Amino acid sequence: MNFERAAGASNLAPMFLYQHDNRYYAQANPGLVEIAATELTALGARDPRRTGGGVAFEADLETLYRINYQARLVSRILAPLAEFDCRGPDDLYRGAKAVAWERIFSPGHTFAVFANVRSQTLRHSGFAALRVKDAVADRFRERLGRRPDVDPKSPDLWIALHLEADRATVSLDTSGGSLHRRGYRRQTVEAPIQETLAAAMVHWSQWDFRRPLVDPMCGSGTLVCEALMAACRIPSGYLRRRFGFAFLPDYDNRRWGAIKRHADDQIRAVPAGLIQAGDIAPQAVSAARTNLALLPHGEKVRVRRCDLQDWHNLENALILCNPPYGIRLSRDTDLAGWYARLGDFLKRRCRGATALIYFGQRAHLKHIGLRPTWKKPVPSGGLDGRLARFDMY
Numbered sequence: 001m002n003f004e005r006a007a008g009a010s011n012l013a014p015m016f017l018y019q020h021d022n023r024y025y026a027q028a029n030p031g032l033v034e035i036a037a038t039e040l041t042a043l044g045a046r047d048p049r050r051t052g053g054g055v056a057f058e059a060d061l062e063t064l065y066r067i068n069y070q071a072r073l074v075s076r077i078l079a080p081l082a083e084f085d086c087r088g089p090d091d092l093y094r095g096a097k098a099v100a101w102e103r104i105f106s107p108g109h110t111f112a113v114f115a116n117v118r119s120q121t122l123r124h125s126g127f128a129a130l131r132v133k134d135a136v137a138d139r140f141r142e143r144l145g146r147r148p149d150v151d152p153k154s155p156d157l158w159i160a161l162h163l164e165a166d167r168a169t170v171s172l173d174t175s176g177g178s179l180h181r182r183g184y185r186r187q188t189v190e191a192p193i194q195e196t197l198a199a200a201m202v203h204w205s206q207w208d209f210r211r212p213l214v215d216p217m218c219g220s221g222t223l224v225c226e227a228l229m230a231a232c233r234i235p236s237g238y239l240r241r242r243f244g245f246a247f248l249p250d251y252d253n254r255r256w257g258a259i260k261r262h263a264d265d266q267i268r269a270v271p272a273g274l275i276q277a278g279d280i281a282p283q284a285v286s287a288a289r290t291n292l293a294l295l296p297h298g299e300k301v302r303v304r305r306c307d308l309q310d311w312h313n314l315e316n317a318l319i320l321c322n323p324p325y326g327i328r329l330s331r332d333t334d335l336a337g338w339y340a341r342l343g344d345f346l347k348r349r350c351r352g353a354t355a356l357i358y359f360g361q362r363a364h365l366k367h368i369g370l371r372p373t374w375k376k377p378v379p380s381g382g383l384d385g386r387l388a389r390f391d392m393y
Contacts, residue, residue, distance in 0.1 A: 015100060017080040017169075019250065024064060025171070026074040027054040031378030031387075032200050036073040039203075043067050053116075061252060064245060065259045068175050069237040072199035072226070075178045078160050078171035079248060086168035088121050089131050096135035096161075096170055104172065104247050107140055110151035115161040122163055132161050132170065157247050176244035182229075183239030184294045187287035188220045193322040193358060197380050198226040199236070201320050201356050201387065204376075207231075209270065212317045216308050218277035221288030223320050224301050227275050232297050233266045239294060269297050278306045308345055316352040323357060323364075336367045343368035346392055355390045362386040 014020055028036040030053065037048040037055045044063035049056045054074070059067065068077055081104075084095035105111065113136075115129040122128050133150060136159065140147040158173035180195040201223065207213060209231045215223045229236065237243070245251060279285050285305045292298035323342060346355055347370070359365045360383045365375065372388040379385060 015103070016249070017082055022058050022060065023056060023080070024059055024174070025054055025056050025078045025080065026067070026071075027076045027078065028074045029194075029196060029200075029378065029380070031376060032073050032196065035200060035203055036071075039071055039073050040067060043070055061250065062255055062259055064174060065243075065256045066263070068179070068243050068245060069260060070235045070263055071179065072230070072236045073196055073203070075180055075196060076160075076173050076175045077179075077245075079174050079245070080169050080171045083167065083169045085166055086119070086122070086163060087166050089127070092122065092128060092131045092161075092163070092168060093135045095168055096132040097139050099136075099139075099170055101136050101139055102143060103249050105148065105157055107144055107146045107148045109156040109247075110149050111136065111157050111159060112150055112152050112155040113159045113161060115163065117161075117163045119163050119165060121166070128161055128163060132159060157244050172244060172247060174243065174245035174248065176240075176242050176246075179236065181240075182225070182236055183241075184225050184291045185220060185222065186294065187290045189281065189284050189287055191324070191360070191381075192220050193222050194380055195222055195226060195236075197358065197378060197387075198223045198320075198322075199230070200378070201358065202227050202230045204387070204389070205318055205320060205354065205356050207318055209274075212273075213275050214311070214314060214317050214319050215277045215321050216279075216306075216311050216314075216319065217321045217323055218279045218288050218303065219284050219322065221277060221284075221291045221301075221303065223322065224275050224277045224288065224303075225291055225295060225298075227320065228270070228292065228295055228298060228301055231270045231275070232268055232295075234296055235260075235263045238264070238296075267296055270300055272300045273302050275301045277301060277303045278311065279303075280305065280307045308342070311345075311349060314350045314353055317350065317354075319346075319350060319353055319355040319357075321355070321357055322360070335364060339364050339367035340369055343370045346370065346390060350392045353392045355392065357388055357390065359386045359388065 033050050043066050045057040045059050047058045082099045086092050113129040113132045115125040117125040117128050137147040160171040162169045182195050213227050288303045292301050370390050373391045375386050375388040378387045
């Protein structure tokens with residue numbers, strides 16, 4: 001991985017907010033914040049403080065690199081650059097323009113801004129992001145005579161704005177885009193489960209990497225890809241080509257290289273067939289095989305085309321699945337009856353097994369006909385979903 005440092009960015013005295021207090025902010029699915037805080041601590045973060053949309057924490061540079069490369073449950077890691085009072089669009093423009101952007105990137109790079117706004121004076125996140133964009137561009141134009149271009153889809157770096165009440169924080173996205181995009185999902189089917197939610201299901205299953213793990217409705221294979229990465233200790237960022245932390249003025253390529261090599265050295269193989277998957281749709285089977293092939297030891301995962309009723313010998317297995325909930329099924333499917341048959345399958349074929357099932361529409365939980373050991377609210381893709389665990393005695 002080769003990263004370009006912004007011109008003149010080395011050997012600078014601390015001038016950005018994160019450099020003074022070493023504090024960063026991890027964005028996470030609201031349903032995953034608690035376990036995300038635990039994961040961050042395990043990776044070396046200090047003093048984690050949970051918030052509604054993530055976790056604030058303290059870290060040195062090595063820990064920042066490690067978290068971005070290995071964390072499975074968070075979506076972005078933000079490095080705060082500046083914080084200022086903001087009572088309207090003019091304050092926002094002035095505050096963002098005062099940031100020394102030229103110490104971070106150059107006019108030859110592209111950038112984009114995303115905003116999270118909870119303010120009475122600035123209520124539209126798109127407008128707030130536009131004001132920050134204008135401020136950045138104008139500062140470059142006035143100081144260097146030219147400005148960087150905006151790329152809203154795949155910029156070199158992302159700038160984050162958080163505006164709450166009358167206080168604004170401008171940050172650099174050190175992840176360089178959402179961390180849920182692992183890089184293995186080259187083919188997909190409708191309504192795939194998000195990678196961070198799939199990783200959370202593996203985490204909550206308490207899998208010991210010895211018990212067989214099966215996804216009998218695998219779709220494009222996200223759950224088994226995340227299971228493989230956990231079992232083989234494959235870093236979540238293994239296939240990512242770049243990270244935003246390379247634009248930090250104190251970025252240290254030597255330290256980053258050492259963190260990456262150490263993590264990669266921990267990768268291990270798993271027995272063939274320990275992880276299995278299947279789907280009735282041939283395009284899903286093809287997608288799952290293609291995606292698994294991009295990961296180390298992906299060939300160890302067995303994927304076959306089969307109906308749910310074709311599965312046998314699932315006693316004592318760990319079953320993870322994200323069943324269709326009306327999006328991947330035809331409109332005339334009797335969903336209540338379909339989930340009842342799924343519950344019957346678990347009772348008859350899966351004695352001694354543990355099943356973690358994500359219900360994208362929580363109303364379907366009552367149709368499965370089983371009492372869950374526990375259930376958790378986990379939103380995903382705008383859905384008020386539920387994750388439930390069933391222990392089949």
